[in-house]
Amino acid sequence: MSDTLWSQRQKATWKTKLGLAEMLKGGVIMDVTTAAEAKIAEEAGAIAVMALERVPSDIRIQGGVARMSDPKMIQEIQASVSIPVMAKCRIGHIVEAQILEALKVDFIDESEVLTPADDQFHIYKHDFQVPFVCGCRDLGEALRRIGEGAALIRTKGEAGTGNVIEAVRHMRTLMDQIRQLTRTPKEELMTFAKNIGAPFELVMEVSQTGKLPVPNFSAGGVATPADAALMRHLGAETVFVGSGIFKAADPKRMAHAIVEAVANYQNPSRLAAISTGLGQAIAGVDVRQLTDGQKLSLRGW
């Protein structure tokens, strides 16, 4: 048994992948569908943009198979902003990921928001130079994705609903399991790993360090500055906002407000001022009305 942590034994590029994830902490990553929206996001103070053809709420309404975006759109967005540009590939779609790497996107999101291409396996992400972010609902799923090479984890929430309840549930589940692991004696760790379906060495590492080996962000359902601040309060280091910005009545103001809220999440009087007079947020969906088939967060293995 090696006496170094799993993280310390990873290849050289792991440091640059993880390094970019570290630099993205304490901010807001916004979904954008055009170069004009990307400019608005950058102007508002987004630390990165996620380039995709349809925001999750439109994918939800319009249905059909959701795939990787047209490279033309991704390149237009890359040309229009100086901040990092991320893009999504379908779960298990190795070739979409290779195409995104060839386009030199800064991060690939192997995302449950798109229709999965593989119902059993995710991409082996260590094979890529470009870093990956993946979604999770609990610690087991997070550590499986990290084992495959994800350099950044986001809890999934329920994308496109404008309803933060699933994001809260997933973050609370993840953080509770991490806290539990730090109190678990060594001889129980293998069974713990078996029960949550996670790589043993990563379970060992988390039990020692009390945190994931990669940054831990939040996604799925954030609609207001208060929602974004709530996710930071619960442990998210950065917040992804998808439909919440460009489906709000005044996207520019909402974008500015959410950026300011994430930086001031521990300051209620500032949050009160930030939340004032923003206009209508995304309408939102009661997730209890969704069938399992309509829940994007159940995708991922």
Next chain:
Amino acid sequence: MRIGVLALQGGYDPHARTLACFPEVQVSLVRYQAELDSVDALILPGGESTTIGKLLVLQGLWEPLRKRISGGLPVFGTCAGMILLSRQILGSQQLILGLLDISVERNAYGRQVESFEAEVEVSFSPERLNEKAPAVFIRAPRIIAVGPQVTVMAKHEGTPVLVREKNILAASFHPELTDSLEVHRYFLNQVC
């Protein structure tokens, strides 16, 4: 000695962890002016310089920070922190403090897939020339010109990557993402 790390956005955690290796240092995260007023020196971390600049203005920290650095506050900027300290950014009207006499080009080494690790040779003093130090470059800015008062302490492939002008130290790479403490030690012992 109380060392602040500006914690509005970006890589403040790795700097705080690195500083925690020095027993004489009390680390404090800086988000508000009262916190800025209480520190003896400050690190401006990497991250997105456009976001950090905007948040400095929103938090009312821009002018107080400029005044303190102009008044001699020891400051160390890495990557985005270096961009914010610089006097000029190639082809950009982005808000900068303009206190360090260098010109920089943002993202000049390319996108994330071109991010890299390298060993750089640092000259800490006339007695300590060309010491090898590990460096991580992430979507790094390139220093394209340095003023007459600026000392170049390290180069990578002919380009300056670690520079000092009086109370200001700046690196285009991330020493805080490596296991080496030497650049931070230099900042604490020689700049502070």
